[in-house]
Amino acid sequence: MGLIDWDETMSVGVEEIDIQHRQLILLVNESYEALQRHDEDKIPALLEKMKEYAAVHFETEESYMKRNNYPGLEAHKLKHVRFKKDVxxxxxxxxxxxxxxxxxxxxxxxxxxxxxxxxxxxTVYMRSKA
Ligand SMILES: [Fe+2]
Structure with a gap:
């Protein structure tokens, strides 16, 4: 069992984004498993990989929100920036x-x-517009 387990309740209803969320969770779990195995030396590289993947994923999400004129885009972008800074x-x-x-x-x-x-x-917003 990983640190985080993706299940259907986490689906945002957009396949591409769900796939990326699962991949992101997989990368976090990989780093966590390295810690459990006392393989701490592997953690920096694994976390760097996770951070790089998160950047790609945030770009996908932000362009999706932009394409759909989502009014919460700017506030959402700030959360992504914050995450990167925290990591x-x-x-x-x-x-x-x-x-x-x-x-x-x-x-x-x-x-x-x-x-x-x-x-x-x-996704709730996009669905209400459709
Ligand atoms: Fe997001």
Missing amino acids: EEFQQKKYEKTNLSKLFVYLSRWLTRHIMDEDKRY
Whole structure:
């Protein structure tokens, strides 16, 4: 069992975005599993990969919201910027033990809440317009 388990309740109803969310969760789980195996040396590279993938995914989401004239786009973009900054802050702290456990609590909470709340909000809006 990973740190986060994707299930249908997390679907935003857009296949491309669901696939990316699953991939993002997979990358977070991979880093978490490295921690559980005491393979801490692998974590920096895995987290960097996760951060890069998150950037690609945020671009997909933002252009989707833009194409659909979603009024919450700017506020949503700020949440993505914040996430990137927070992850970078953890990276700068050199992955000390306490920092690492905080990081995984942060990642699992952020991703779950962001997908369930912020991301679902734009699909609800798009659906109400259709
Ligand atoms: Fe998002």
